[in-house]
Amino acid sequence: MLRLLYSWLLRLHPEGFRKRFAQEMLSIFDHVEKGPAAVKLVADALLSLVRQWTVRSEYWERASERVPWSADGAPVFYTLESFKPRRGALFAGGILTLTLFCAGYLDLKFDWSDSAFIPFKGIEFTTSPKVDAPSSLGRAVAPAKIPEAALQTYPGAYVTDPPNEFTILIAAEDGELAIEIPREPKSRLVPAHGTRFVFSGSHDGNVNWIEFVKHDDGTADELRIYRNGRHLTAHRRP
Amino acid sequence: MKEDLSTFLPLSPATLHILLSLAGEDLHGYAIMQEVARQSEGQYKLGPGTLYDNLQKMIDRRFVLELGHRAGDDDPRRRYYRLAVRGRAILAAEVARLEGVVREANLRLRPAKPRRA
Numbered sequence: 001m002l003r004l005l006y007s008w009l010l011r012l013h014p015e016g017f018r019k020r021f022a023q024e025m026l027s028i029f030d031h032v033e034k035g036p037a038a039v040k041l042v043a044d045a046l047l048s049l050v051r052q053w054t055v056r057s058e059y060w061e062r063a064s065e066r067v068p069w070s071a072d073g074a075p076v077f078y079t080l081e082s083f084k085p086r087r088g089a090l091f092a093g094g095i096l097t098l099t100l101f102c103a104g105y106l107d108l109k110f111d112w113s114d115s116a117f118i119p120f121k122g123i124e125f126t127t128s129p130k131v132d133a134p135s136s137l138g139r140a141v142a143p144a145k146i147p148e149a150a151l152q153t154y155p156g157a158y159v160t161d162p163p164n165e166f167t168i169l170i171a172a173e174d175g176e177l178a179i180e181i182p183r184e185p186k187s188r189l190v191p192a193h194g195t196r197f198v199f200s201g202s203h204d205g206n207v208n209w210i211e212f213v214k215h216d217d218g219t220a221d222e223l224r225i226y227r228n229g230r231h232l233t234a235h236r237r238p
Numbered sequence: 239m240k241e242d243l244s245t246f247l248p249l250s251p252a253t254l255h256i257l258l259s260l261a262g263e264d265l266h267g268y269a270i271m272q273e274v275a276r277q278s279e280g281q282y283k284l285g286p287g288t289l290y291d292n293l294q295k296m297i298d299r300r301f302v303l304e305l306g307h308r309a310g311d312d313d314p315r316r317r318y319y320r321l322a323v324r325g326r327a328i329l330a331a332e333v334a335r336l337e338g339v340v341r342e343a344n345l346r347l348r349p350a351k352p353r354r355a
Contacts, residue, residue, distance in 0.1 A: 017290075017294070020290075020294070021286075021290040021293075021294070023315040024266075024267045024286075024290065024315055024316065024317055025267075025286040025287070025290065026315065027267075027268070027313050027315035027316055028267060028268045028271070028286045029286075030313075031268055031313075040285070041285065041286065043285075044285030044286060044287045044288070045286070045287055047285070047287055048285070048286070048287025048288070048290075048291065049287075051287065051291060052291070056291070
């Protein structure tokens, strides 16, 4: 059984390696005492397989290439239609695809609010007064002051998209942003990172956030809100 | 003109042990594995995958020659290998380098002489 597995692993090696060394490796396997030593050889073959296809793949591809020559001695050139990707490239591409797929899946599965609070670069930190940061962010941080120039790009009236249109007011007060939504108390916005802010005083572990989308001239002309389980989009009133 | 082999130094442990095992006589793969284990007193063991991966590199660099099957051998799948002149030179260079390391180590690890007050 182990011998079958071992020879199967050898068959999976690149053709050049297999033709050159597979029989010798099988010969060694046959001379080794069966038991733990044979199991170690199987593990070694598995490592060898990964090594040959990842680290050494280019070597075997180059070794197997032969410059084609026509009957009269002139080189023959392949066109794009006959292009075949290298096996090593396919293998590496498969691993990369799988990794990216897993990363994308995990990113979609977990809300951004589960990540750590990342301070916005360039913001001047102060120690007064403490913001009651949402518990789901993991740790409380001192509020950051947004530079005045950046602060003034956000205030304005934003109208939500139909069918339920209403106006959201963003104001700059004492170096911070505040948001007014109809029939709700005014809230301060705590900078998260980039153009993303968190509603201060979020309860029950729910993190409500707002993200501004800026125009080419640097002013915010759209905002996206995640609040109490709902997503809203609003555009700046002209 | 003497070839500059310093670009290949330092040798990996696997390469060093394989070259060392071939320094005495021509050997086949399994015998190389056994000789490496014997030389290192069991501290360093080569698997066939590592062995042939290194042999392939050494053959390409002309450190080792592949002799093929030896007549009279009971297993026709075995192929023998010989240390080439270039391989012997690189082995000597590596041993010289290691001797320098040992010399330096002995100097620095020597107990400090007591100083007079």
